[in-house]
Amino acid sequence: MLSILDRYILKKYLGTFGLLLLLFIPIGITVHLSEKIDKILENEVPLTEVIFYFLDFTIYFANLLFPLFLFLSVIWFTSKLATNTEVIAFLSSGVSYYRFLRPYMIGATIVCVGAFFMGTYLAPSASKGFNEFHYQYLKKGKRDRDQTNVYRQINDNDYIYVSYFNVAEKSGSNFTLEHFEGNKMTYKLAAKRIRYNDKDSTYTLINYTKRIVGENDDIIESAAKIDTTFSFELEDLTPVEYIAETLNLPELNKFIKREKERGSSYINRYEVVRNKRWSLPVSAYILTIIAVAVSSVKRRGGMGVNLAIGIAIGMVYIFFDKIFGTMAEQSDFSPFVATWFPNIIFGILAIYLLRNAKR
Template identity: 75%
Template sequence: MNLAEKIDKILANEVPFLEVAIYYLDFTVYFANLLFPLFLFLSVIWFTSKLANNTEIIAFLSSGVSYYRFLRPYMIGATIVCIGAFFLGMYLAPIASQGFNDFTYKHLKKGKKAYENTNVYRQLNENQYLYVGYFNVTEKTGTNFTLEEFDGPKMVNKISANRIQFNEADSTYTLFKYKERRVGEFGDELISEAKRDTIFDFDLDDLTPVKYIAETLNLNELNDFIAREKEKGSSYISRYEVVRYKRWSLPVSAYILTIIAVAVSSVKRRGGMGVNLAIGIAIGMVFIFFDKIFGTLAEQSDFSPFIATWAPNMVFAVLAIYLLRNAKR
């Protein structure tokens, strides 16, 4: 279905077949990582409903086996899936995310922004702060550039320019309408030039942070990246931390959804498997709704990313306990 929707753009951009094949491999891994708890949830409902419709569960429990013993194979299976999903999310999915997003913005979303290139504010280190009003990724040029240096609370140097241009040939920067203010003990020194070529310690990535950068980093890289971004005073810390905490919460959600799936589908219903699947799909959609709402809330406000990513698990854990107690009866 995805190929049918994208085939016109792929053909129009004359994308090589190998790139398309790699893209759909990345596409599969990327969405499998995002949706595996839902896939596991629905598969458990389908399998358990088949057992319930054949009255095999009633026979199993009537033989004197406890409901928790009946639940044990499901939890063992969920553990195996969660271990695989953990390594998938921490190490393999970031590689797939890089390829998926690169292909998307290169061939399918031409003209759309993959970069946070408007009002970029960065703390480069303890003393230096950078601001760019707008940075054009294609032309590697920015407007309203400012670089401020402090010694404690006191500003000691400020560089500003109407426009900044990155030169790939020698990794230098050209500043247009360059102005520099050096704050001295007995007076300030003002320097003004129409154009100046210079070298800065910061990287081009500091001027153009990528929206999906956190998704493309493995566990260790992501932890180091977030630590560096906190030092720089990045305004996207909440977004990055939501990505980090989700990598831990998603495997745990598989356990919770497995318990809910077994509790819902182990009861033989008049409507059969269709009723169980309908209930399961409804619960799954509510779970995804909660996950998206809390994730967006954390990214767009001061709401705690930790609470945002774990709140759906906590809410559904309570639901799982309630359903499990009713199912035992």
């Protein structure tokens, strides 16, 4: 059963966090709209699409920055408790500091579970809508999504390569497909151009040649133009970098397993996204402990000093999160270490601050 103290703090914990989200998300939408309004008007975007875009942006924005909002909200209301000497009253009544932390941990658990489900199911759908709208209407040119030098293993035996693929036209140049049996290549397809046909899900090959490797002599087939089918999908020629962000957790696990088998060059980026689905919700506990330890002490400068300290710590946390995530995406740095390192560092900081706050 929750005591009066638990209910009192838990109500403030969740209420202040929700209020901060309601205050900052409209500000974020307003700033974003002011930056993009010219592009939206220039492209004559339908109003319904704009509305759905900003709904997606709201979820995307909330999921991205919820640790900072949570951190600041805990500092805000705990500083008010300390300023009103309520914290001293709680502890003087015989409540231990760890007992005082219990409602905060209950609140962090609620936020953690909510953040996990939002990041696993709501945010991927919102991310897809957000990114699709962004590329369709707000990018200067659709060539940003075009792919160059795509090399993919599509199954155990087949490898494909295309030097350039135009997403809008669904066509590419310098296409090859190599088929292996064990370590031996048995045939190779090549075409000057490849185009995907939506009507019947076939591919048109221009200036096509096929070399079948024989024991003594090779057999060469050629044609100016042929229509054929392949075992790979159009998405295999257009590996969108943000695709992992648009998949829920079960889909993402299957996707990463398949991409590892295909030797995807984006695998670290996908691993970072998956690990963040777990590390970001856990940060709710760490940031809550740090916020309580920093703000439960009554300071001469009052709430302003606590907020200044909190904002500084929050910015450092986000910096660590971004810099290590980028390192993992752009190098061979372990995605697991990159995503969990900020939590480990700030977890140690939380323990240190908690021990000092107890004194």
